[in-house]
Amino acid sequence: MIKCEKIAEIFSKNDLTFFSGVPDSTFKDWMKFLADNNGTKLTNRIAVNECEATALAAGYHLSTGNIGVIYMQNSGLGKTVNPLTSLMAKEVYSMPVVLMVGWRGEPELKDEPQHKMMGRVMLSQLETLEIPFQILPDNIEQAQQTIEWAKTKAEKTQYASAIIIKKGIFEKYETQNISKRKYEMTGEQAIHTILGGLEKQAIIVSTTGKTSRELFEYRKEKKQSHEKDFLTVGSMGCSASIANEIALQKPSKPIYVFDGDGAALMQMGALANIGSSKAENLTHLIFDNGSYDSTGGQPTISDNIDFSKIALGCGYRFASQVETSQELIQTMSILKNEKGPKMVVVKVKKGSRQELGRPTNTPLENKRFFMEFLNK
Numbered sequence: 001m002i003k004c005e006k007i008a009e010i011f012s013k014n015d016l017t018f019f020s021g022v023p024d025s026t027f028k029d030w031m032k033f034l035a036d037n038n039g040t041k042l043t044n045r046i047a048v049n050e051c052e053a054t055a056l057a058a059g060y061h062l063s064t065g066n067i068g069v070i071y072m073q074n075s076g077l078g079k080t081v082n083p084l085t086s087l088m089a090k091e092v093y094s095m096p097v098v099l100m101v102g103w104r105g106e107p108e109l110k111d112e113p114q115h116k117m118m119g120r121v122m123l124s125q126l127e128t129l130e131i132p133f134q135i136l137p138d139n140i141e142q143a144q145q146t147i148e149w150a151k152t153k154a155e156k157t158q159y160a161s162a163i164i165i166k167k168g169i170f171e172k173y174e175t176q177n178i179s180k181r182k183y184e185m186t187g188e189q190a191i192h193t194i195l196g197g198l199e200k201q202a203i204i205v206s207t208t209g210k211t212s213r214e215l216f217e218y219r220k221e222k223k224q225s226h227e228k229d230f231l232t233v234g235s236m237g238c239s240a241s242i243a244n245e246i247a248l249q250k251p252s253k254p255i256y257v258f259d260g261d262g263a264a265l266m267q268m269g270a271l272a273n274i275g276s277s278k279a280e281n282l283t284h285l286i287f288d289n290g291s292y293d294s295t296g297g298q299p300t301i302s303d304n305i306d307f308s309k310i311a312l313g314c315g316y317r318f319a320s321q322v323e324t325s326q327e328l329i330q331t332m333s334i335l336k337n338e339k340g341p342k343m344v345v346v347k348v349k350k351g352s353r354q355e356l357g358r359p360t361n362t363p364l365e366n367k368r369f370f371m372e373f374l375n376k
């Protein structure tokens, strides 16, 4: 395993001091280290999505002449394709950048279904994009060579090179700067409070990560079936759009989105479409824990923005923010008399149960039962 401090030194020595991206659990300790800053000269700009991170690296290069590093889970590689091919490519502005890509779904290793395909095609996708890559070795001397290689390659080609990060490479790092956000409920408590008062027919589309896992566990614990829930196990940021179209297609059914702040930020443009399409039966709940909890609790920028004002500005008919269970119960009851699209931002604590399970149904089973229920 590699110590985060050592890797930071190597990056610094190579003038790779600008980092931007969306977190991944394969390098969560490195992310925690970056977030703390630790007196290093490294800048960490957590981006709302990987496309934005690439654009930030372009802005960094234009203003300093230096090379930025963009980090991502391989699920985010697709989001970089447009700026890589139409901004950074040699035929266009020819800009150097180093990608740090977390390898989820590595063939032969156990991983969740949403990572399998990307894990299988990732290396050939990099080849198609003409991006040379090396896998970060699990030893500091060789890791140093890989980082130097990536920097030199990007410099020489004035385009991208990539370092692939396998699971378990970084040594454990404990966050020093503990979040000072204090809210009454956890995300799971808020989910339980809401589910206790929803209509029997309510349909839920939940976001990737812990929210879907908590929803699944709730149903299991209450011995309820899972047919009313569509668990978006991947496709971060897409749940609200999936739910919006379902709401438009099924106007007589109450449709709820269980979203995360990171996911809502990732595809914030979707709010404009939801607001414009005016589905009266759509309620968008954002469990705002100020972090990417599912990938290690790295901070999001949600505390700087007001989702409910943005929703109203986009045309939602109702939007509110709550911080306590009492406010949540009151708001959920007021909501019933309001027309959608509606949004409730639920400010919650960071963190979840250690022993939180994962859905035991396959995505295909989830889809089949959900479609049967939706079309009954």
Ligand SMILES: Cc1ncc(C[n+]2csc(CCOP(=O)(O)OP(=O)(O)O)c2C)c(N)n1
Pocket (backbone or CB within 6 Å): 022, 023, 024, 073, 075, 076, 079, 207, 208, 209, 210, 211, 234, 235, 236, 259, 260, 261, 262, 263, 264, 289, 291, 292, 293, 294, 295, 300
């Ligand atoms: C395009 C893309 N980038 C990154 C990820 C990795 N990822 C999975 S869940 C998650 C965090 C989601 O944060 P949020 O929506 O705030 O929900 P929370 O985890 O806090 O419950 C991230 C970054 C991903 N799945 N897809």
